[in-house]
Each structure stands twice: as structure tokens, then as C-alpha cells.
Amino acid sequence: xxxxxxxxxxxxxxxxxxxxxxLASRLxxxxxxxxxxxxPSSLQFIGPVTFAxxxxxxxxxxxxQVDADGSVPHIDAAxxxxxxxxxxxxxxxxxxxxxxxxxxxxxxxALTMKCPIIxxxxxxxxxxxxxxxxxxxxxxxxxxxxxxxPVTGHLAEGYDAIxxxxxxxAMLERLLxxxxxx
Ligand SMILES: Cc1cc2nc3c(=O)[nH]c(=O)nc-3n(C[C@H](O)[C@H](O)[C@H](O)COP(=O)(O)O)c2cc1C
Numbered sequence: 001x002x003x004x005x006x007x008x009x010x011x012x013x014x015x016x017x018x019x020x021x022x023l024a025s026r027l028x029x030x031x032x033x034x035x036x037x038x039x040p041s042s043l044q045f046i047g048p049v050t051f052a053x054x055x056x057x058x059x060x061x062x063x064x065q066v067d068a069d070g071s072v073p074h075i076d077a078a079x080x081x082x083x084x085x086x087x088x089x090x091x092x093x094x095x096x097x098x099x100x101x102x103x104x105x106x107x108x109x110a111l112t113m114k115c116p117i118i119x120x121x122x123x124x125x126x127x128x129x130x131x132x133x134x135x136x137x138x139x140x141x142x143x144x145x146x147x148x149x150p151v152t153g154h155l156a157e158g159y160d161a162i163x164x165x166x167x168x169x170a171m172l173e174r175l176l177x178x179x180x181x182x
């Protein structure tokens with residue numbers, strides 16, 4: 001039997017986090033093994049129980065987490081991953097990726113991953129256009145990180161502009177392409 005492809009999903013603190021629950025569900029339905037990592041802020045937007053239920057494994061919630069069986073999840077998850085997708089990729093996460101910070105599990109995993117990394121930014125248009133954010137995006141792209149979106153559409157602020165995270169279907173399509181899963 002073929003070994004299941006493995007995706008790790010890193011969740012940042014933005015409203016668009018709800019879209020990643022759908023993504024996780026669809027990946028699991030496609031036979032992909034999914035492990036989730038969550039920043040502390042993301043817990044304000046979506047609960048770890050949702051991802052535990054959808055994926056069958058406990059999310060990684062801390063950069064110093066050691067699982068009950070003694071394994072260190074950021075090392076195990078990174079060793080086996082076929083793709084790492086960070087969504088919503090907040091301005092803060094983009095800054096951490098650009099600088100190499102490792103003080104939350106999502107950023108830490110980005111340093112330990114050997115597989116392709118895809119980030120899906122989500123933020124309002126002012127944040128997206130900020131010079132610091134654009135510089136961070138340019139830095140991580142130069143290092144080979146794929147940046148999917150953002151798109152122009154309805155923002156939580158109540159108007160249409162650039163900054164909306166791509167939809168779950170677009171993330172799913174790209175991840176399945178990278179994983180070579182039909
Ligand atoms: C309602 C609400 C929505 C937010 N949405 C976003 C967002 O879409 N993008 C973003 O960069 N920050 C957003 N923020 C701010 C982040 O939650 C904040 O910068 C946080 O520190 C990000 O932490 P993290 O990147 O470690 O998850 C939002 C804050 C609030 C209160």
C-alpha cells in the first residue's frame with residue numbers, strides 16, 4: 001500500500017483561520033495525513049479541538065511542546081512532511097519567516113521543514129501594502145517560499161480590497177498539485 005502523503009498546516013491569528021478547517025477536512029478526505037500547528041493568537045480565532053477532530057491528531061500549540069510519547073512534534077512533523085502550508089499567514093508570521101524567528105510553533109516549523117513551503121497571506125490592504133510586509137514577502141520569495149494570494153475581495157473591515165486570503169478550494173488545489181494527489 002502506498003504511504004499517505006503528509007501535509008502540515010500552520011495556522012495564524014486571523015479571521016480567515018476558519019477556511020483552514022475546511023482545507024484540513026478535504027485533505028483528510030483525499031487520504032492525506034494532516035498535522036496542524038497553531039500560533040497562540042490563532043487560538044482566539046479557531047479551536048484546536050476542531051483540528052484534532054478533523055485530523056485525528058493533536059495540534060502543535062507551543063514551540064516547546066513534547067508529546068505524551070516523548071516525541072518532539074516540530075521535529076517529527078518536519079521530518080515527514082511533504083508540504084507545509086501556513087494560512088492565514090499574518091503580517092507577524094511573514095516577519096518571523098523573513099527574520100528566522102522561532103518563538104511560536106508555526107514559525108519554528110518553517111525553519112525545520114525540508115519540504116516546499118506555501119504561505120497564504122491574509123490581512124487588510126493597509127497592512128499588505130506596508131513597506132515592511134512587502135519587504136518580508138520579497139525576502140521569503142527569494143528563499144523559495146511560495147506565496148499564494150492574497151486576492152482582492154471582501155475584507156473583514158467591510159470593503160473590497162487586496163488582502164483577502166485565497167479560498168480553501170484554491171489552497172486545496174495547489175496542495176494536491178504539490179503532493180501529486182488526485
Ligand atoms: C479581529 C482580528 C482580525 C485580525 N486579522 C488579521 C489578519 O487577517 N492578518 C493579520 O496579519 N493580522 C490580523 N490580526 C492581528 C493579529 O491577530 C495579530 O497581529 C497577532 O499578533 C498575530 O499573531 P500570529 O501571527 O502569531 O498568529 C487580527 C486581529 C483581530 C483582533
